[in-house]
Amino acid sequence: MASPGDHRWLVVCLTVLTFAVANGAEIFLEWHVAIDTTIRPVSVDQPVITINGMFPGPLINATTNDNVHVNVFNDMDEPLLITWNGIQQRLNSWQDGVAGTNCPIQPGTNWTYVFQAKDQIGTFFYFPSINFQKAGGGFGPIRVNNRDVILVPFGKPEAEFDLLIGDWYQRSYKDVRSMMNTELLAYYSPPDMMLMNGKGPYMNPLAKAHESFTVTQGKMYRLRISNVGIAWSFNFRIQNHRMVVVETEGSYTNQITVDSLDVHVGQSYSVLVTADQNATDYYMVATPKMTNASNTSTLVGIGILHYENSTTPANGPLPSGPDPFDRDFSINQAKSIRWNLTTGAARPNPQGTFNVSNVTISQTFILQGSTAEIDGTPSYTVNNVSYLTPDTPLKLADFFANGSGVYQLDTFPVDSVNNGTVRGTFVATGNHRGWLQIVFKNNLDVMDAWHLDGFGFYVVGFGDGNWAPELNSTYNLYESRCSLHCSGGWTAVYSYLDNPGMWNLRSQQLKNWYLGEELYVRVYDADPNPAKERPPPGNLLLCGKFQPPPLPPPPPSPSEPSTAPPPRSSAPPPQISW
Template sequence: MDRVTYSLFLACLFLWTSSSVVRSEDPYWYFTWNVTYGIASPLGVPQQVILINGQFPGPNINSTSNNNIVINVFNSLDEPLLFHWSGVQQRKNSWQDGVAGTNCPIQPGANFTYKFQVKDQIGSYFYYPSLGLHRAAGGFGGLRINSRPLIPVPYADPEDDYTVLIGDWYTKSHTTLKKFLDTGRSLGRPEGVLINGQNAKGDGSDKPLFEMKPGKTYKYRICNVGLKDTLNLRIQDHLLNLVELEGSHTVQNAYDSIDVHVGMCLTVLVTANKKPRDYYMIASTRFSSALTTGKGIIRYSNGKGPASPDIPVAPIGWAWSLNQFRSFKWNLTASAARPNPQGSYHYGQINITRTIKLVNSASRSNGKLRYGLNGVSHVDTDTPIKLAEYFGIPDKVFKYNSISDNPTGAATTLTVQPNVLTVTYRNYVEIILENHEKSIQSYHLCGYNFFAVAIEPGTWTPDKRKSYNLLDAVSRNTIQVFPKSWAAIMLTFDNAGVWNLRSEMAENRYLGQQLYISVLNSERSIRDEFNMPPNCLLCGAVKDLPPPQQYA
């Protein structure tokens, strides 16, 4: 066994062995979280929120590429809980993904320890509680993965590094909102927009969210952690220089404002080169009949004077947002953590082995609103899909491949059942996301980055491949699909496990607009996928079964 293989062996042994501690060459970071309810008034109305160690939003996780993260979560809520690490690829390790299709929930009064490595990644991400509508109550926070010192970034070190969590917000509790959906109602319009859990009043009493020294440049890591609205972010009189998008360094274009779609994260540099005073950071809803705006104060350290009440307006229409998407380009000259073949510079030259078209639609089943993909509205099972597969009883829990790769159009009725696709390990696949609805969509794929090669109006046909960006499309993990439009992504399914592809719109996801992709390797080797961890929670049909034979 060579030295590299032995080091990897020791790292895996630490992760899966609870009775001993083995150190690898990569650092470990340990966290203990107590998750509770609390009362806060982010929009001036007292309401129940989810706190992590008493904080709303939750604490930042600050890590560096290849670090090992160990988080012991104590569930002090009155209902089951899971945490999802949005954008963290979890190489060979869907066991730690923290969604209903891969993990049994942490029961009230119990705890569970997540153990994962942020392997070969950089960028700005976030975590959140993934069950039900918990995200509507908080429990989210920023997750940074910094570049290792030996791998340079394509810009000078900033003066400071700030996390910006923006999102629409409801004053109703997450349990009330869940009841709305369970009884056939919609969530309706949010009451406000928050920036890091706050919304400035503008009456002179607001404390600054961030402070900048004149002449210095600052990094702002921005994530849309909301439930349904694309938000346009801007800072009075300042340009936003885009440098990173979901793990990829980008060509550094400067923008007056940037649309941040639900679930999306990006990083900008902002230079404090204006008159010393306060300035508003503004996040306002897009593609909505009712404009809702949230504000926060950025203060110059030697500033004198309040922020101007003249708020710069957001752009109108989705054509502007589409053109902005087209301006995002991958920085091909920058060094970065690049897992191959996902990080290949030559993705446009790889032969496509399969095309999967996913068409979203909405209908009513037994009088209740449901959303679906290719005619199936996903429903979670009592036994997580990953566990049923690992224990060899998938037939008792769900059926594979109940949808077609090439539907003829949006379904007028939906079948309510688990929606699980199989994909051949290491195949290069094209996925078309086609939106026949009048509302914007946003999709996220767990466990992977993909190349976002096109978004166009109309319906997709094979000749549309002529419009693909096959040179410098950004490698990312979320993509928006505008009304009556389609989007195309391409990726190699080289990460074995069970992975969730979902709408990031909370209402759509909860009511079935998601599916799971099972990436199986017939060899069932530890080389390609980790075994079930010793502390894995068991539930449903596998609760009392003996553990299966481990991968060799």
């Protein structure tokens, strides 16, 4: 490996290089991320993170293979990173926007993300990834549309609506973050309300506004639903209307009709809704899973499906859903959602090009989430190991110094529970171009959810009790998605590791992630060919062990002559210490 100084000059040289990408448009966005205390989603003064004054933030509306440039100005009072939940950052983990890959954008500065929606379609969202900021907002929708040459496997809807639903604390996210240091509050401090697109429940006295979508009788609409919350899975339904599930985070599904839909933290769905009822208003309802929530509870999110020209408000009882403690409902519904193997998506060839039921597994990770107290502080763990975020991003350390002194490679117990609880910075190797099987086992009282940046999951198995290798014979291909839930027992997935980089594998439960339920997977290819993994960007931020060199002192004022001796022409050029 070259010396750090050699890499520095490579980074500088990259400022003059560009990469041509076929068939993709260039999208340029400028975002100002700030704090607003006047929005009051729950009628109390609290800091809400806005983007260009909006909460939720603006839509990123792209098409397959488009290149998105997002110039993020941090107008907050603390560092910031934005991550793109489900956008796989093909060949380019430098743009992932998590603590393991990027130095944070400091207050009063800006940084431009450049990423490609390469070979993707579907429904996703973005959010701030550090400092517990997601609990304060800063999230927004992402659509990746089909190219014109690729048929969509359903009729063109009259309109599309982005519906970001999530739980919300009735206090500052900074206060909630501080609470995480207290064991009781860290584990048992539930959110206070469910928001729909940043708005409180319909007719709730604590809510300043409610969400409403206007539809025309007889027309069909696409709802892109995302769980942008902190802790709760939710069940979503619309009074007197049924929904047709057509897409999960970038994959088209066999179309099934449902009365209600469970959406777990970090997940996104597309459903089709036909306005086939009388022209009045109807309730849209989201209720949390694994907790009691009555019709009057603030934890019931309520919006309105408003028929054009309707003068009749929604009335009657809220539409009922499944028992919130019925884990089997969630599992059985997940099993009923199957990947459509015959339709195209980002490419014209069928989604079922991979024969996922007959692959050779090169690695198996068996991961169990649980809680622990380490050195007197509350922690969440994976296999009894709680992740410690270093000052230096892992990707930066990997590039400049082969990870030396920043993380431990391949000491994490990927298929067993560690003897005793520990905290540290651990990275597991993922075999490049190998099939990884991950079995997630949930030892928590809540429905956990998991996400692996850079890749999708092929969900192949669910079960109770302990997993064993012979259970592979029971596998079936259910769906392909970016975030999955584990409601109890175990959930098995396959992932094809064809994307070199340093990738975050985490719980989507915000407090679990914040308190250590994560690790990183290093997928390494020694070939420096940028067609396999792009080099660092020209605007690469430096921090931690690789601080940028100090700026030279300003030149003396013309009115104050310098007291320093003049430079000698025979002196060698200055050397920068790196």
